[in-house]
Amino acid sequence: MFKIGCHLSVSGGYEAMGKDALKIGANTFQFFTRNPRGSKAKDIDPLDAEKLRKLLEENNFGKLIGHAPYTLNICSADVKTREFAAEVLEDDLKRMEYIPYNYYNFHPGSHLKQGIDEGIRYITDLLNKVLKAEQTTVVLLETMAGKGTEIGSTFEELKLIMDKIELREKIGVCLDTCHVYDAGYDIVNDLDGVLDEFDKIIGLENLYAIHLNDSKNPFNSHKDRHETIGEGSLGIEAISRIINHPKLYDLPFFLETPNELDGHGEEIKKLKELYKH
Template sequence: MFWIGSHISSAKGYEAMGKQAVKLGASTFAFFTRNPRGGNAKTIVPADVERFRASWTELGYEKGRIVAHAPYTLNACSDKADIRRFAGETFREDLRRMEYTPGNYYNFHPGSHVGQGMEEGIRFITGMLNDSLFPEMTTTVLLETMAGKGSEVGGRFEELREILEGTVLPEKLGVCLDTCHVWDAGYDIATELDGVLEEFDRVIGLERLKAIHINDSLNSLGSHKDRHARIGEGQIGWEAFVRIINHPALRELPFILETPNDDAGWTEEIRKLRAARKEAQEA
């Protein structure tokens, strides 16, 4: 199974998200746990979750992990104590809510240290994780690779490794690789994909790589800007994405589109990527 999907609005609940994903031709999907700019989360209705899980299993998609996304306002390493406190409270609430759909992924941006320095930023992030992760949780928390703009943490693989090494429950953590972000951070996935994955394996370990945000980039390699483009319409290019979705180290992972598109556009991107995957398998 090729696990490919896009971000789906969580406003109408799990069953509606599953139906929307199927409508787009997806076999997985991502969703924000609440408004991406912050705020209260929608009340979970257990019966709605059960209908989603039953229909997802009936479709044969139960082995394809769905990828929740924390709100963008969650900054675990802010220079303001109230923002760090909000991040921790939101993070812990989201992890409790994730247990309604056991065994899936919760992705978050590590944060921006806002001039405090990378070491201090990483200390705050690991502190939040150590206060939030618990042995019984079935969710795997994913650190997202970042573009390295401004004071972002996570623009280098080494920064993510330091976070992983600083947590007391590292087995609860993984990494989501964003193709636009790593490209903008300076990792040449267009012409040196094998080399980038070898570096990831050396620094972090490929066993930690759990999901892919699949996005082209409007920017040149190493620009540190983070501006997504539709697949094949940016600087990374279509042929690179054909190699990415078929790479032995990546092809069984869930791929989530975060491209600037509408439903028709995501449907077409999913169709084209599926066709490229099928063509490679039949070659």
């Protein structure tokens, strides 16, 4: 069954997100765990979380994604920024257990001229500190576009992080179609080749989710600007190949396109028409 959703606001509560998803024909969704540009997190109402869990079960939802705030930079050169990242990450993983057995996604961060090796050391040290054997949440490293000193724009960099994680079963990858295309992986003309490369370096068994976004920028631009489905440089034919690919079609897909709720509903309708399984 096609698992497709978009990014929803948590401001109205957990159950409200599930109801919003149903309104637009979605059967999964992503949400920010807290203010995406800040640090504040709304208190969780356990009853509200329970209502969402019931709604998810009754409507056969796919796995959800909780997304870390954009301000999170685990590998910053600034000690206070890294301490903030540690507090947020640890708190968010506790919060995710109100809706267990889902995913938590974050951007690996920018090393800010410290060098990739030092940046990866900060990332892996913190993940090894906060990941717990008893948690049900799988933490996903997002593929990045390669702006500035971003870590994670190559499969090799993600593999370097993953190889140093002690609780290996608690870590995976979320592939962002806009990001990988902007990073230089030609998923428009050589999707099979890119997936073969991913499998060789990281392993497709470690790919848990797809951020399904078109791109405002040309191939290999390293800019990261999302576009609505079919209106960017990837195009609708490439998007169709992605959602129907035998190595991808059973993964959950999450839209992060520049759209409001109704617009996402139209995109979801279009994608369902393209989905052939």
